[in-house]
Amino acid sequence: MVLANALIGGGRQIVARLLDWPGPLAEATDVVVPHGSSDAVADALAAAGIIRDSRLFRLALLIDRGGVLHAGEFAFPAHASLRMVIDILREARPVEHHVTIPEGLTAVEIAALLERATALSGPLPMPIPEGSILPETYAYPRGLARSALVARAQAAMQAALAAAWAGRAPGLPLETPEQAVVLASIVEHETARPEERPLIAAVFFNRLRAGMRLQADTTVVYAVSGGKSSLARKLTRADLATDSPYNTYHVQGLPPGPIDSPGLAAILAVLHPAASDALYFVADGSGGHVFARTLDEHNRNVAHWRARESP
Template sequence: MWRSLASNMLTVLLVGLFLVAGVVLWGQSQYRAEGPLDSAMCLRVESGSNMTRVSNDLAEQGAVTNARIFRIGADYQDKAGDLKAGSFLVREGATMEQIVDQITKGGASTCGTEIVYRIGVTRNQMEIRELDPQSLQFVELAEFEPGADAAPEIYGEKRDQSDTRYRIAMAEGVTTWQVAEVLKGWDVLSGEVGELPGEGMLAPDSYEVIPGTEVAAVLQEMQDKQVLRINAVWESRQDGLPLASPEEMLILASIIEKETGLPEERGQVASVFVNRLNQGMKLQTDPTVIYGITKGQRVLGRGLRRSELRRLTPWNTYLIDGLPPSPIANPGLASLEAAVAPDETGFIFFVADGTGGHAFAETLQEHNRNVAKWREIEAQQQAN
């Protein structure tokens, strides 16, 4: 009798174990299976939240099939206590395991609100935008010009959100002084500028920052990136260029940057200056004269006067031979590349053509015709 009872109990125990194992395997398969989300969503995890609140939120939004399995899986992976505040892009069909990994590994938010400070050549803009999870495109919420416009109410609202991201977008052709002035005036950052990096030594690009980042650290990141670009581009230079060093390449690239905003023209503009240097001709480029007047600390905002073209400064390339002593702005990667790989042309002249581009010429006679056309366009524009 006892032997029969023991046998029955063992059978029940084994069945129970098999059932438990089955439930565990089923739970694991649910945890790792493709999720029910049919379109991407932005999951916001508030500071001080917990895994129960997050799992219920996910279940309500149709991102997980079972909030309990989500929590058990997070516990089993020993990640329940690693929940991070922020906004996280949850992709279509994301598994519970993938979502747990996203919200516990830390790092920057991957969706939600972003405030971008755009540093431009003639004006700066603050843009408040939000990532649309479906299109993965940013939707602009508001923009304003710091120092000129009153900040919209939404700016203060988004500044108060802990998961708002911040970015600095530096345009090609801005000066180092312009960048430093923006950074030291933005209350998201802290600290002093310190020693100003040399002109041309900041890489135009987009930089994500977190509140409280030191201004000097941002400038150093920009400088480090530009050094890497300069070294890489210099190593790829063509043979026979009239450039003796990476420093001269940087100067030429900055002039190219200021002379044209059209990507397809950079190689041609570079060829003009390289041809002039090879022939011992003066560069005769207005942006260098302007830099001699402003030192990059303001926008001239008008045409050059004859007296300014005749005034001797180290940057007046109508009067000095060769390259000026320093860059005149921070060139982007494309202008650096154009400086060491110019188009093969016979051009030694160019002038605006009225379309936003330039007319290039090999001879003075041809150039004079192009200048006459431009004067006619100028006169027509002024008349209109």
């Protein structure tokens, strides 16, 4: 009996040493560990080169009954010991993947982006309502359903919009938060300079109050491109005459819906416009815009811009 206990004790010591030996993995790597029995987990780890022997892994689990092994994608460092591998499977967080949805993408473009995110799974809920997603970087574990990420991004938009709407400036000619998103989606594409967004929002509000058409080129792009945010060519006069409810050269007031997914900064610019009486703006040739109160002033600015653009 004493001899048997000694042999068992000696065996445990040997296994304990084996638990801390450096493993065979040459470089740090991420491995998807499946749901299932310890045998299935051991086989997956051995196939990925994380451990040398699946039988020793199972023996180590019999000796160290410290907790449940989790499935998922985990990061394993180079030469991770058996003990380290077991600790990772019990305590580590799964690998996080990230997808960045830039400001100003249309629903069609967002859908294509999410389809390319190979760590996501399943189909997209189609169609995605235009302007319903908050542009942001989203972290997620491998295998998350695309529909779940879309729902999360839509909930983020609703929360951000509700807070922004509650703190909006008084007297804006907007009836609903949704209208704020519509105008913000236009502002988003009219300038790349954050400091200009409140000024451009002010121009559009001034035009709405004056009964003028918005005449935003970006709405025409959306109308003639089939729901995209850009064209591979310049707009033409024929484009500006396109019969579409999204063509703000053709229709009065706001279009019936957003033309992209605006970022929170554009929404806040619309809900807190600059104090300005400008009715017009045109590119200044250096990435910004020149603003004008009268048509004559605006025409001079346009002529100056065209002269700068001429070869």
